Amino acid sequence: MNKHFFLLSFLTLLSINTAFAQRGGGPPGGGGDGNGRPSRSSEQTQTLNLDGDAPKGNSKIKGFVIDSAVTIAVEYANVALINETNNKVVDGAMADENGKFEFSKIAPGIYTLKASFIGYTDQLVEKIKIKKGDDIDLGTIKLAISSKVLDEVTVTGLKSIIEEKVDRLIYNAENDLTSKGGDGADVLRKVPMLSVDLDGNVSLRGSSNIKVLINNRPSTIVASSVADALKMIPADLIKSVEVITSPSAKYDAEGTSGIINIITKKSTIQGFNLSLNSGVGVRGSNLGLNGNLRIGKVGFSLGGFGRSFYNKASNTLDQTTYVGDNIFRTNQTGDSKDFGMFGRYNLGMDVELSKTEFLNASVSFGTRNFNKDQDILISSFSNSNLISEQNRLVETINKSNNVDVNLDYIKIFKPSHEWSISTQYSQNNLTNDFDAEIYSAATELTTGQQNINGNINKEITLQTDYMMPIGSKQLFEVGVKGIFREVDSDYQYLFGTLGSLEENASQPSGYLDYNQNIKAAYVSYTLSTKNKWSFKAGVRYEHTTIDAIDNALPLDISSYQNFVPSINISKILNNGLTVKAAYNNRIQRPGLQELNPNYNAANPQDIKIGNPNLTPEVSNNLEFSLSKSIKRSYINLSFFGRQTNNSILQLTSPSDTVAGALITTYENIGKQQVAGLNFFGNIFITQKWSVNGGFDTYYNYLEGQVQTADGFEFASNSGIVIGGRMMSQLSLNKGWGLQAFTGFRGNKVSLQGNDSGMAFYSLGVKKDINEKKGSIGLAFDNFVNGMTRTSTSSSPLFDQKSVNYIYNQNVKLTFSYKLGNMRFVEKKKTKSVNNTDQKGGGESDSGGF
Incomplete structure (x- = not known):
């Protein structure tokens, strides 16, 4: 409140x-x-x-x-x-x-x-x-x-952008003017400790192994690809973002670096209302319609939000492979146009069965349709001699539809003494196809290629939790949970002349049936003392079984079990300084795209393929932080360290069948060590003018095995990564408001190379109209220039450098209006399923179940 x-x-x-x-x-x-x-x-x-x-x-x-x-x-x-x-x-x-x-x-x-x-x-x-x-x-x-x-x-002051709870940091995004008409990635770029690249891939303190939730719930669309899910969530819909760096035993053990929980705006009204949110921009447009109705003890909500965008980009790729005494070199240039339409729709109902019993039900549906058209020119050389030159026109089709159904019950015996049952069914249908027309220099149309890849991701979750206070200073929590997942991937690779494409003998059709069942239980204990000490400790047990078939051949993946301890300690000193220390053990299971054995050769020189034999990685995490509020301002300094064993890393090596091509897959080959600090502050210069910002810096060390001419050999890479962000917002008279934002991310280190840094900025202005029933605004993104990203990787067998130029300057006009007769009421008590055990980040091809 x-x-x-x-x-x-x-x-x-x-x-x-x-x-x-x-x-x-x-x-x-x-x-x-x-x-x-x-x-x-x-x-x-x-x-x-x-x-x-x-x-x-x-x-x-x-x-x-x-x-x-x-x-x-x-x-x-x-x-x-x-x-x-x-x-x-x-x-x-x-x-x-x-x-x-x-x-x-x-x-x-x-x-x-x-x-x-x-x-x-x-x-x-x-x-x-x-x-x-x-x-x-x-x-x-x-x-x-x-x-x-x-x-x-409401005009007397600005809401604090940063809040700190015992186990999390909260970024209040609902007053963000510059993100109007944007998507979830635009919001997360402004959250302390998070980094978001140009594709929407999220990392927390240098790790992409995180879990992303929406309203405390998992979703199969998030699991399949965090980047795609963020595009599906309009920025106008996001109320706040919670960053949980040291999850307690109540949360699933997945996510080696932590959990991100995106809280969307919900109904807290009695009566009815209808709101319209829209925006038109140079690079995209959005439209949202949201309605709520509450009569007595029953409430209904119905909402729909859609977004479309388009963008242009160009890229270059230079790579060299070394095979014996032969040197194969590829030069590649290309232009692309991106077209996307994303939407998310929901229907919810909550019922107060009695003064102590509550029922909540919801159905949400998401859809995504993303097309990329590329015009690529590829020149291939062998020992400096040109051996082929071709022009490829490639259409990549990436679409999905997702449904989540929830039914939750909670019984309140007295304050903080309650029992709940939560259920969820999720299904996500994905299509990842490409069609390529290939032209040579000597003739017109030569050949065609097609990759057809359909995936179905199903999930059923059952969970029950019980919490009971012991006196006024202690809290006991216990719960059990079952997650039952089924992933089916069918893929087919065709090659030939247009109109008569046939299966390629070297890449036949195939399928993956992957069933994963997780049984979990936890116990947690919290103690608060009179002298302002707080202790929260717990342990979680998870048992995982996997039954998988890859092209009719059963995979020998043993079941495994994990004991996951966690402890959080905080102390409020007499001067108001809060000191926190935390330790937890986390695991990271491989996600759908890491597992999917589909041979993706949309770019024949840069091929992607998953590995269904992956096993989870395990990490140990330490954190120490200091924070203090000075009047209305707030500052925080955090030190953290993490070691991950059996790390799931991307591994690139030359193709055995395509001369000069590289194949990237995933392997449990590494160890990662990270140590760094994070600083941020939220300062109110006046009651109506605030500035907040901070920076992150950490040392990242990775080691593993890379392929050489004689097999595999030890390799390592390390570097210091620096990032930061700053935002200022000003509330003016007569309903006017201004906001400016800028941020940057330094070089990102990988086992075989690094990605260059990037910077971004935005400026927004808004005017409230008709007694704040509506607003009109104007926002500008990267209005001076676009973004450039350079990626390099190398080993004894290859060198690769790619450069992407993204023309993402944007100007957008936003409009919102609210209708209806409403009043504020206390929010009804609800519980929900909270799966946090899936891989929640990584490259655009990655994600969890």
Whole structure:
């Protein structure tokens, strides 16, 4: 719940000369369940005597507070009883979930009753004459929407961009002006500790082995490719991003460097609303429509967000392979055009079965259609002699559709004492095809190539969790979980003249059936002491079995088990400095694209193929951090170290069948060590002007085996990687707002080479219209020049250098508008499946199940 909630509550009570702390719309001082929901008592109405000297009697006053427009209850409205003789508040009450309130033990006299709630105009009922023994029913008291109150409060300051919790860092993205009309990758580029390359691939503190969740849930579209999933999520839909660098035992053991949880905007209203978000840009456009309806104890949400984009790029590739005394060299130039359409749609329902039981159900559907048209000129040389020259026109088709179905139940016994059951079914259908027309220098059309690759990724998850407080300073958590996955990949490679393509004998059709079952259990214990120490420790056990068939041949992959310990310790010192230390053990299972044995030769000189025999990698992680709030500003300094064994690394080597070509696959061949620091701060120069930013630097060391003419030999690579980002936003008068952002990422080290760094920047301006019901904005991205990325790799058998030029300057006009009659209410308690065990990053060809 943000600061405006508290401030609005204070304003509504200011006129009656009292203010009390309130959280989540609950009763004053009444506590809560830790999720914004007030604790329940045996009575439906909770009251508080605000004037201890007021005379008492035996009379009663009761009534209901409702919304004047939609005639529904105003849950947890504030009701005050004022003695008109001395203008003192003699009693206060909080309406229940039905809008009902009641005062008892009222002395005879003349009173005024005042009802109020955030976002509404106060309503007075005057001249209430009370006699001894009266029992007065005021009936319904109607509150009207007050846009003026909301407007006056929300412009007083900027929401803190960075928040720090016990086990995570939170980046509040909902006020990001420059990302309007963009996608999830645009938002994640601004999050401390994260790096996002031009393709949308995400890394955390130098590691791409991370798990990405959406609203605490996994999704098979994220699992298949994080980069594609980020393109599918409009930036306007993202509320915040949580970075969890030291996950507790409650989270799945997967993700060697941590977890990223993307929180989207959800309904927290009573009544109905309909919002439109749109944008038109030089490089892309977006359209979103989102509606919510809540009537009493049942809420519905329906939303759809779509985005289309196009871009131009060019590239060069120079590579040399050494085979005995022969030297094969390839020069390649190309131009490409990218076209993409992405969408995500959802339907949700939540039901309050009783005061302590809640049910949540949702269905979400995602679709992706990405086409790349390339015009490539390839010149091949053998010992400096030109042996072939061809022009390839290649169309790459990368599309998918994804569905997630969730059903969750939670039972609350008392605050922090609850039991939940969560279920999820996910399915993702993927197509990764290419068609190539090949022209030689001497003739017109020569040959054609086609790769047909269809994949189906299914997943069923069952989970139950139980948490129980022990006194007021301890918390015990336990849970079990089962994840059942099935991946099917069918692929076919065709070659010949157009109209008569046939199977290539050297690359026959094939399939992969891969079934993975994970059974897990965890126990976690949290202790907070009076002297501000906090301890959170736990252990998780996971048992994994794999049943796989590659082209009718069973794969011999043994089952494995992992004990995953974790401990988090924090201490708040007297000067307000927070000190944290953490250790955890993590594993990283291979993902679909790492496993898929499809032979992808869209570029015949740079071939990609997966390895279904991969086993998981294991890492040990240490972290130490210092943080401090200085007035409204915040700074944090973190030191971290990580060692990963049996590391899954890309390995490139010359092809045995195609002269001069390179093949890249994945192997468990390495060890990776990372040590570094991360610094960031959020500074409020004035109440309406903030600047935040930071930098990351770490030393990355990798070692493994690379292929040579005599077999394999030891190889290593290391380097220091530096990155940073800075953003400033300013809230002006009359609804105007400005925001600027810039960031950079230094060279990225790999076992056989490195990728060059890159820089990006954006500028945005927004104007609120019609009493903040809508807004119009203008944003600019990389408006001076595009981006260039250079990648190099080498071994005793080859040298390769590729350069990509991406013309991604963009200017976009954004527009949003909201319709409907709404008011804020406390958010209903829900639980959800939280799979965090999949590979969640890496190159654009990678991802988890």
